[in-house]
Each structure stands twice: as structure tokens, then as C-alpha cells.
Amino acid sequence: MGKRVLICGISGQDGTYLAKLLLDRNYEVWGTSRDAEMTTFSNLRRLGIYDSVRLTSLNLRDTGSIIGLLRRVRPDEIFYLAGQSSVGLSFEQPVETIESIALGTLSLLEAIRLSDRDVRFYNAGSTECFGDTGGGVANEGTQFHPRSPYAVAKASAYWTVANYREAYGMFACTGILSNHDSPLRPRRFVTSKIIHAVASLALRRDVHIALGNLEIERDWGWSPDYVEAIAMMLEQPEAEDYIIATGQSHTLTQFVETAFELIGKDWNAHVTIDKHLMRPTDILWNKVDPSKAADRLGWKAKNGMKEVISMMLEAEMRSLREKQIKQ
Structure with a gap:
């Protein structure tokens, strides 16, 4: 051991x-x-x-x-x-x-x-x-x-x-x-909420999702x-x-667009903005440099935002199909 x-x-x-x-x-x-x-x-x-x-x-x-x-x-x-x-x-x-x-x-x-x-x-x-x-x-x-x-x-x-x-x-x-993120993220996180909605839409369920500020920019790994x-x-x-971090930041709009593009759907038809979901204070831009980890640890992120979305979406669709079979 x-x-x-x-x-x-x-x-x-x-x-x-x-x-x-x-x-x-x-x-x-x-x-x-x-x-x-x-x-x-x-x-x-x-x-x-x-x-x-x-x-x-x-x-x-x-x-x-x-x-x-x-x-x-x-x-x-x-x-x-x-x-x-x-x-x-x-x-x-x-x-x-x-x-x-x-x-x-x-x-x-x-x-x-x-x-x-x-x-x-x-x-x-x-x-x-x-x-x-x-x-x-x-x-x-x-x-x-x-x-x-x-x-x-x-x-x-x-x-x-x-x-x-x-x-x-x-x-x-x-x-x-x-x-x-990952498939283990709870639904209260906006990324998991988006992925669940897109997976549901891909399985021909009528889906509308309410989101807050789409202009926030984050580094998703x-x-x-x-x-x-x-x-x-x-x-x-x-x-x-x-x-x-990955060293690459994207807006929440780009996250949503990428997720919906993977199933060939227009996100504008399924997303609404709810001001009640906006935080009292929020960060618009959050960009960071992970070069020290690369230089000292020899570590670099293998997956960027698009890969993360794709893997989460695949896992969520599989989970929803399994639930359908059990029902």
C-alpha cells in the first residue's frame, strides 16, 4: 500500500x-x-x-x-x-x-x-x-x-x-x-443546468431554460x-x-452556443433571460495565467471548454436514456 x-x-x-x-x-x-x-x-x-x-x-x-x-x-x-x-x-x-x-x-x-x-x-x-x-x-x-x-x-x-x-x-x-466541470456537477451549477436542458432537447423534449447574465466570461476546465x-x-x-486553469476564457453565451450547436439547435429559441438569476455583484471578466503550473509542475489542461461540454453532454444523454428505459 x-x-x-x-x-x-x-x-x-x-x-x-x-x-x-x-x-x-x-x-x-x-x-x-x-x-x-x-x-x-x-x-x-x-x-x-x-x-x-x-x-x-x-x-x-x-x-x-x-x-x-x-x-x-x-x-x-x-x-x-x-x-x-x-x-x-x-x-x-x-x-x-x-x-x-x-x-x-x-x-x-x-x-x-x-x-x-x-x-x-x-x-x-x-x-x-x-x-x-x-x-x-x-x-x-x-x-x-x-x-x-x-x-x-x-x-x-x-x-x-x-x-x-x-x-x-x-x-x-x-x-x-x-x-x-464534469458529469458529477450538481444541477444548481449553471453549466450542469445548461447541459441537462440541451440533452433533454436532443431527446425530443420541449425545453426552455432561464439564465442570468450571459456576458460573464470564465475559464472552464x-x-x-x-x-x-x-x-x-x-x-x-x-x-x-x-x-x-486552461488559460482560455469564454463567455457564457459561447458556452450555450457550443452546447446547442452539438445537437444542431438554435439556442435563441430555447433560452430566456431572467434578471432574478443575476447576482448582487458579479464578475464580468475572469482571465488567469496557469503558466507557473506548466513550468513547475509540468501540468497543462488536456481539455478545453468545447471538450468539456461534449463529454458532459454525452454523459447526460446516456443518463437520461437509461432513466427512460427504467420507466
Whole structure:
């Protein structure tokens, strides 16, 4: 057996793909959930790895229980991928967002420090922290300008990790990830919402979809690509923070157009704009430079926006067909 790792947030998109990647590398994988007895872990089951991981409950508000878990599991690496993950939802649940992301990160780092264990720690950051990059391109040295409770929480977690790394010499780093998707994305995310609508239309269902601001520009990547970079970050001789992205940004209009073009339909006939779906503050342009990851890690995204859309659409159409057969 290789290294022993603990993935906090293993039931989510990135946690599931990371677990599969590390299992394939012969790691012993542990995963946590707030209540492991009640969580279905449907994503783990979907990838066929549910029986290969060891699952346990964890309350991130209880430092003592975290220390107890560290002593029991004795992980070599910890990946913190838990916490509220939706920018839009963070405006409705700002307290939960701040607590689950910022305080969750702090609790884990403090528990590692107090347990005096040599553990490598990864924190899931976000390019949302940069805010609106306008005509520029952000890199690891660009100042943060968060414009949502989610981005504020991620920025706080980023600086907490940097502080523990500098103050206590801990191997702790943050991956500043751009938007990334897969068939495991929940429907509340706009990309998954669009893909589901297009797949339904392809199967001859009458579909109309309401969207917010179509002019926002993001860098969309593929989650299985990104977890490879996440794993690489903890394999380096020194802990450093990296932007993980494709380096190519597109508007939401282009995302929608591409999805509808794949089924030969005109998106204008099926999409309406709902002002209620627009956020109180939003980022119009978000462009980032992932060249440090290419230079230091040897990592580059294998899939861009069009490939991501195509793979998500294929998976969603397959899922809808299977549901039709069962009915």
C-alpha cells in the first residue's frame, strides 16, 4: 500500500475524481463527510469506488475530534475540498459559506499543528478571489478582489494557509482553480443546468431554460484534469500555490452556443433571460495565467471548454436514456 490520504469533501465532484486517481496509484484513501452514516456517496458509487475507500464522519467545528481522527488515520496527506461550493448560493447562505470554507481550513491546520504530525496539506482555492480582471490576466502575484461571500471565504482560507506555512514551516499550499466541470456537477451549477436542458432537447423534449447574465466570461476546465494537478502539488519538494486553469476564457453565451450547436439547435429559441438569476455583484471578466503550473509542475489542461461540454453532454444523454428505459 502506498501513501495514506484523507480527503475532506470526498463525496463532491473533485473529491470523487481525486479518490479514484489516488486509488489507481495504490494509495490508501480515507474520506470524510459531516455524517458518513447518512450520506449516500452517490458519486463514489457512480465511479465504482465506494467499497475501496474508508469513510468516516468529521465535525470541522470540533478541533479535538479532528486531532483524534488524525491520530487514528495517520494520513501522509490531507486534501481539504469540503465547504459550500456555489458562488450563487453563497449570497443566500453567507454565514455557512464563511464557516465551512474559512473556518474549516483554519480548524484543520490548527489540528495538524497541535497534533505535531508531518502532514502535507492541500487547500482548494478559487480564481473567483481575483474578482474582475478586466483587460488583464491574473497570475499568482495578482492582488485579490473578491466579489462574493464565496470568494471572500476562499481568500481568507488562502491567507490562512500562507500564514501557517510561513509561521510554522508546514507543508501547506492552495490550488487556485478556475471553473471546472464534469458529469458529477450538481444541477444548481449553471453549466450542469445548461447541459441537462440541451440533452433533454436532443431527446425530443420541449425545453426552455432561464439564465442570468450571459456576458460573464470564465475559464472552464475538466475536473479529472484538475485533480491531477492537485495531486502533483503535494508531490513537490516545496509547498507553493498554483493557478490551475486552461488559460482560455469564454463567455457564457459561447458556452450555450457550443452546447446547442452539438445537437444542431438554435439556442435563441430555447433560452430566456431572467434578471432574478443575476447576482448582487458579479464578475464580468475572469482571465488567469496557469503558466507557473506548466513550468513547475509540468501540468497543462488536456481539455478545453468545447471538450468539456461534449463529454458532459454525452454523459447526460446516456443518463437520461437509461432513466427512460427504467420507466
